[in-house]
Amino acid sequence: MKKPPLIWLNLFIFIGSALIALVGAPMWAYQVGFSGIEIGVFVAFILMSGLSITAGYHRLWSHKAYQANPVVRFVFALGGALALQNSALHWSSDHRRHHKHVDDNEKDPYSAKMGFFYSHIGWMIREYHSQIYHDYSNCKDLKKDKIVQWQHKHYLKLAFFMNILLPMIIGYFTGSVLGMLILAGVTRLFLVHHSTFFINSLAHIWGRQPYTARNTAMDNDLLALLTFGEGYHNFHHIFEYDYRNGIRWYQFDPTKWLIWALSKVGLANKLRRTPQERIEAAKAKMQLQRQTELARKLGDQSLLEVLEAEYEVLVERLTAYYQAKREKLGKDSQQKLAQLKQALQQQQQLWRQLQLQLPQRA
Ligand SMILES: [Zn+2]
Ligand SMILES: [Zn+2]
Structure with a gap:
């Protein structure tokens, strides 16, 4: 050409x-x-x-x-x-x-x-x-x-x-x-x-x-x-x-x-920022994709299901916590926010463990 x-x-x-x-x-x-x-x-x-x-x-x-x-x-x-x-x-x-x-x-x-x-x-x-x-x-x-x-x-x-x-x-x-x-x-x-x-x-x-x-x-x-x-x-x-x-x-x-x-x-x-939950969800989704490939290679169907389910929970908790945080609720809601934060942190820890486990088994 x-x-x-x-x-x-x-x-x-x-x-x-x-x-x-x-x-x-x-x-x-x-x-x-x-x-x-x-x-x-x-x-x-x-x-x-x-x-x-x-x-x-x-x-x-x-x-x-x-x-x-x-x-x-x-x-x-x-x-x-x-x-x-x-x-x-x-x-x-x-x-x-x-x-x-x-x-x-x-x-x-x-x-x-x-x-x-x-x-x-x-x-x-x-x-x-x-x-x-x-x-x-x-x-x-x-x-x-x-x-x-x-x-x-x-x-x-x-x-x-x-x-x-x-x-x-x-x-x-x-x-x-x-x-x-x-x-x-x-x-x-x-x-x-x-x-x-x-x-x-x-x-x-x-x-x-x-x-x-x-x-x-x-x-x-x-x-x-x-x-x-x-x-x-x-x-x-x-x-x-x-x-x-x-x-x-x-x-x-x-x-x-x-x-x-x-x-x-x-x-x-008017500085524009991406909501934090979207950034973290994008990152988790990339991890999910990589782990899914590994789990497929291992032929582990139940693990695939666990990954999907835990990812869903993680995104739900990310959304719930960061939205509540942005809304700046009154004093009585501080307790609610603390609960949401704790729930999110637990799920993040669980998610991290899942990331660490898989490569060792692959
Ligand atoms: Zn550009
Ligand atoms: Zn470019």
Whole structure:
């Protein structure tokens, strides 16, 4: 089959930025050296472009996981231009397709089933999706967002200003135009590009699946470190409207912390969280599936029935406890809540024992 034509501009950007980041920047560091201010602006630009993609393009605009003040949205629009990943409207449209048709090679724009290279960068260097390129019908809500519209209309100019002119202007006033351009402009662009692309490639290949096995998305702590918390991709693909990706306190999710902090100072609101009972039920269901396979291998019919029955009880108790907890009942109901909690804990313990028993017998 004949491959679609190359997109030369994208190819030029990807190859050029890779060469400058991997060859030019180390040579410059060796021959000339980077100043403290150049490194400072480099870090600030990483934060601004990286977080504008994760908190802005991804969790705010693609998934509507919360609402943000216009000032915040304006900063994300500029940061998104700095990140050079197309406009927020275009990015969100692609991303909503990715979630809706995940792993479908025809309809998912960066389907992981097409392989690492394609899902990482290949999908952007040829006109694979020219027929849907300007179809934003799945982002009607974003057409009402004036900042999104403004950014979309002026995207190329904004991107040129943020990536080329701004580092040069800062460099002009701080010592070296070229040094600033190499480090804060191009090397930073290369790093933020590929860390974002890892979510489409590696986070669909490498990691664990605690919540769902219905698609290829994985949870991966190392990727979370490199991507401002987006590495908890298995959780994200089942509960995409949650403003969190790493839900445990020890999981590295600075995007979640940023959104939470913005809400505390009144710049964000309506943060959406998945009810805890649904998260725990999803996890238990995955365990049930794995144990069911084992029990089938053992040919143990009665064990299969026990697993099913105990899972049902667990879900019932999860729902009863967390719903009662959310309702914040009066004082006399505190006792009831304590009873529900105890019943749930007993069932969770029993469930854990069942998980431990089986692998030993298999
Ligand atoms: Zn994904
Ligand atoms: Zn998403």
